[in-house]
Amino acid sequence: MALLRDVGITLGRWTGRPVARVDEDAGDPDVPRVRAAAEAADWATVRDVLDARPESEDRTGLLWAVGDVAGVERWIADVMAAEPDAPLPRLVAAIRHISWGWEARTGARAKDVSREQFQTFHERLATAETWLYEVAEREPGWTSPWYGLQITGRGLQVGPEIARRRFEATVRRDPHHLGAHQQQLQQVCEKWSGSHEEMHAFARASAFGAPGGTLLGQLVAVAHLEHWLALDSGPDARYISRPEVIASLGEAADHSIRHPDCVRGRGWLQVQNTFAMAFALAGDVASARECFRATEGRVTEFPWYYLDGSDPAKAYKEYRSYAGR
Template structure:
């Protein structure tokens, strides 16, 4: 028996400016070297805004490092310029390293990464010394701590310094979560413990429940074959994911701040993989057709195709 075909849905939109138009404005302002407007914008953001988003957009602009160096030559205490330059150095270093597993990265690539991370550290240490409450600088220092292998204790110290001023900082939580993974000399106990901490300390409707989903995705990705299948069938895993989703993406007052698309994506992917299609469908409906690179890039070479496959299956049956 044939079923009427569902109306075709638009492909997922991975452009960050589609969800946050200010990203396009920031890129244009950076291209025009309009530092006064950028500073006014960033320092005018409401209290508690994750300023790592704006810094990340600026740090993605190729060549911005030359402009920042010129700015800092004239104004060496500009905390925002120090943070953008430090974050840009991190991006350049990671581009040299690539996202390949460590065993596939050459000695020269590691040397390039570490050189840029050491440069970044100098700028970011100065930024946090000048303004210990500047969240984006501390968040970038979590990435340099990981790349320079400064260890779990130093990473946690940096996170705690940021969290003292900015509790529930999603970007920083995501970066510390990576550091706590076994691939960076951590443990799954630490990963899941921290993710749980992020969930319970945040108000209902906050995005921080996404850390629980990210933790389970990271854990699932390292497993193979039957272990992988069995992992998502565990009652404890399912219960924890449902609770975290209901406190975040599926909460009626879900806060769509910077990072919400990634949070919704992790839950959509995990509920799809678990076969919980009604909850997967609910997460996809929250997303509309918006997407972020992760988790979809971890689930196949073609992130668009992976997203469409899971979305269409969920919406057809959920």
């Protein structure tokens, strides 16, 4: 399961507009540093970078940067053996096994995944769960193990009740943790174990139950995109362009990215990209243009891979042109 990555910019020679180009650093200078350390099996540097971040969403992206590096599963085992009482090595090992598990499963539809692939997928997630519970017991205030358990739970299909408890455990420690809410939104989607009605209700309750300026307004936009994706061609366009959907998107943007208290923290760029896509699909050109302008040409893989899985930046540029940016 890859970390959602940002796309960097250079200035366009002909238009003067930013031109999208892949950049895996997500705008965080510590991401390439911790990734390079993971590739070099340099545990001391990995530990120092992770320890310097608060144990909350601020550390989530760095953990996944390490977890996406092939081979971490080998050297982190030696670290765990050398530091049997330390929770951080177990957390890193667990996150790596989650990513490693999804590598085995691949992003194919379930019908196209072999029994052997599913077995490896489930074994790696089960191993991750064991370590995540150990970390949660040793560090009861940490958010990351519970966030990791949300992801393993969906892969292992633990069911809506257990999934809900894991989400609640995460947000008790970090009430506005965007990743935790994103995971729970997926859990209540129709394609997993929920319904459109439950998904929209969760999105609105989370977004408007939080103070103005948090990034949880994105959930409303994602819910509309998920609803749009579930429909056939024709009904999908009619749905996303309905006046009440456009009004809902505007209300959510006003409470989050347009709010005067909104801060450009981790996740802000992805949220802007999400609203840009939703507004563009809905036909609200002015609002889409505003979001595209805010991104300054920096593209996030999510949600644009919904439109073009092989080249999210291409989809971004096409819709940016439609919006007149």
